[in-house]
Amino acid sequence: MNEQKTNFDTETSRDDSDVILDVRNLDVYLNTYSGRIHAVRDVSFTLKKGETLVVVGESGCGKSMTARAIMQLLPEKISEVGERSQILFNGTDILKMPEKKKETELRGKYISMIFQDPTTFLNPTMTVGEQIAESLLLHSKMKKKEAMEQALSLLKMVKITNPEKRIRQYPHELSGGMRQRVMIAMALACEPKILIADEPTTALDVTTQADIMELIRELQEKMGTSVILVTHDLGIAAEVGDRIQVMYAGEIIETGTKSEIFKKAVHPYTWALMKSVPSAQSQTEEKLYSLKGTPPDLIAPPKACAFAPRCEYCMGICRRLHPVMAAESESHSAGCWLMHPDAPKPEQLGKGGTI
Numbered sequence: 001m002n003e004q005k006t007n008f009d010t011e012t013s014r015d016d017s018d019v020i021l022d023v024r025n026l027d028v029y030l031n032t033y034s035g036r037i038h039a040v041r042d043v044s045f046t047l048k049k050g051e052t053l054v055v056v057g058e059s060g061c062g063k064s065m066t067a068r069a070i071m072q073l074l075p076e077k078i079s080e081v082g083e084r085s086q087i088l089f090n091g092t093d094i095l096k097m098p099e100k101k102k103e104t105e106l107r108g109k110y111i112s113m114i115f116q117d118p119t120t121f122l123n124p125t126m127t128v129g130e131q132i133a134e135s136l137l138l139h140s141k142m143k144k145k146e147a148m149e150q151a152l153s154l155l156k157m158v159k160i161t162n163p164e165k166r167i168r169q170y171p172h173e174l175s176g177g178m179r180q181r182v183m184i185a186m187a188l189a190c191e192p193k194i195l196i197a198d199e200p201t202t203a204l205d206v207t208t209q210a211d212i213m214e215l216i217r218e219l220q221e222k223m224g225t226s227v228i229l230v231t232h233d234l235g236i237a238a239e240v241g242d243r244i245q246v247m248y249a250g251e252i253i254e255t256g257t258k259s260e261i262f263k264k265a266v267h268p269y270t271w272a273l274m275k276s277v278p279s280a281q282s283q284t285e286e287k288l289y290s291l292k293g294t295p296p297d298l299i300a301p302p303k304a305c306a307f308a309p310r311c312e313y314c315m316g317i318c319r320r321l322h323p324v325m326a327a328e329s330e331s332h333s334a335g336c337w338l339m340h341p342d343a344p345k346p347e348q349l350g351k352g353g354t355i
């Protein structure tokens, strides 16, 4: 079997003029007291204009570090990006941009990010209006008065109640949902080409979650922004995603359109994630499936399939060789030895089959 690791999805889309972001061979290392963590491992993917790409996976699988690498907001001092890595925004490698340009052009103007917890992002000593205006002043030639007027229209756009009052309030005076709306207003202030949303609704109650996701979708349609949404919630992925990218142990293990992933997933890890989603039926009739074991330690990531120790369909080869990323269709690919033409069908496999 072929040992070389390729990513057919990226290969097929390299010539695509619709591609706004092209991430190639991204490696992120974090130098911690416990050791050097290989948090993102050879990740390649593209994002098209106007689409929503959802990145899913368990905690610690590298979703946030991938998102932060694009925004160039990796943990200071301890992080390192691999030498061969490239992050091309409209053809320009973000990793080679001077720091000043990243500050004044890249962040906010071209790419914006919203986080799970707005309190760590919003400045507690400035009013909501001043903060939105500040971001406008940084990226445009507006005067302060004009920026404050624009801040008010942005607060109206994100449908905050009583915007004339909110604009003069401080973050601590607002509810969690309102603070999240303020962060979205700030992120969209300069009409970025890409919005990265890292678990934007995790800290909110279910109703507010739905409102915020609806808001992001509405604004995306209106402004034509491309969105990368990081979530561990497959329900949200099913609702808003055009394409889904499943990550495990710092790698992409399956990627495809929403219907390919939800109806025709081929990787046992994706199957396990799907089975763990509560449905109306599972809540009343059966115990919810829970994936046993934990993801591997990324200080010494396995050389072979990282999911093998937890996989019900694990074969001998899975413990020896890294799987090849293989194409199911032009838009659907996965890294699993079960896809090899010589592999037995999953239903024929007992634990630890041989190939």
Ligand SMILES: Nc1ncnc2c1ncn2[C@@H]1O[C@H](COP(=O)(O)OP(=O)(O)OP(=O)(O)O)[C@@H](O)[C@H]1O
Binding pocket: 030, 032, 037, 039, 057, 058, 059, 060, 061, 062, 063, 064, 065, 066, 075, 232, 298
């Ligand atoms: N600031 C940090 N310092 C040290 N290690 C970190 C830091 N942030 C993340 N890591 C480690 O990097 C790896 C990838 O983490 P990452 O946050 O990207 O995962 P994730 O999939 O986004 O999970 P979560 O949903 O829990 O944030 C994990 O092993 C994690 O422990």
